[in-house]
Amino acid sequence: MGGIADILAYGAAVLAVVSMAATSIRRMRYALLATGLAAIGFFILADRYVWAFMALIFVAVNAVQISILRRRAVRGAMLEEEVSLFDRLLRIDDPTRQQHLRDLMTWKDVSEGQVLMTQGQPDPPLIYVARGAARVEVDGLVVGTIGAEEFLGEMSLVSGHTASATVTITENARIAAFDRDALAHYARAVPEVDTAITHALNRGLAAKVRRMNAVASRPS
Numbered sequence: 001m002g003g004i005a006d007i008l009a010y011g012a013a014v015l016a017v018v019s020m021a022a023t024s025i026r027r028m029r030y031a032l033l034a035t036g037l038a039a040i041g042f043f044i045l046a047d048r049y050v051w052a053f054m055a056l057i058f059v060a061v062n063a064v065q066i067s068i069l070r071r072r073a074v075r076g077a078m079l080e081e082e083v084s085l086f087d088r089l090l091r092i093d094d095p096t097r098q099q100h101l102r103d104l105m106t107w108k109d110v111s112e113g114q115v116l117m118t119q120g121q122p123d124p125p126l127i128y129v130a131r132g133a134a135r136v137e138v139d140g141l142v143v144g145t146i147g148a149e150e151f152l153g154e155m156s157l158v159s160g161h162t163a164s165a166t167v168t169i170t171e172n173a174r175i176a177a178f179d180r181d182a183l184a185h186y187a188r189a190v191p192e193v194d195t196a197i198t199h200a201l202n203r204g205l206a207a208k209v210r211r212m213n214a215v216a217s218r219p220s
Helices: 002-021 025-045 049-077 080-090 095-102 154-159 180-189 191-217
Strands: 105-110 115-117 126-138 141-146 150-152 166-178
Touching: 002 025, 025 049, 080 095, 080 126, 080 166, 080 191, 095 180, 095 191, 115 126, 141 191, 150 191, 154 191, 166 180, 180 191
Parallel strands: none
Antiparallel strands: 105 166, 115 166, 126 141, 126 150, 126 166
């Protein structure tokens, strides 16, 4: 037993030195995490449980700091539009899920006058409008508008039907188109993501219905 304790003690000392020689904060944190784990093993074998508890706290603190560093790294690589989408609309803060959703999105800039979808179009895309504006028409009549931080194509995504309206860009926009099939597959596999997307789309639909009702109630 003493031999194992000695190995753990020497290992912790070596790892502590390695952490001080690390050239990045992340590597230092990982080395300190390993140091703490070796120290926990040593203190338990040496029946020093108070010190083992202190080493456990040391490990927990480093684990939290590593998690924060990972999250910052992911968010630092995200576009400003993506941060807004995940924080304000989808309310998804898990970096792994954010990254998976990013892989399902294609960003592009579209100019005024470009048609994003046409009424009756089969399998219209699900589109997130980060900036800009669009006009919504049904049977040639304008029934509403779309602004920044809103979705397009959510009705078809939910119902499985063709596009219910024609949408035309009226102000140069920045949009992201989702891979519908891949998004549906991922949402089925991860219930939390499915719930977040469903709630975001429902809030958007409710806001659109309120705007349409307000327009319809205005005196002609």
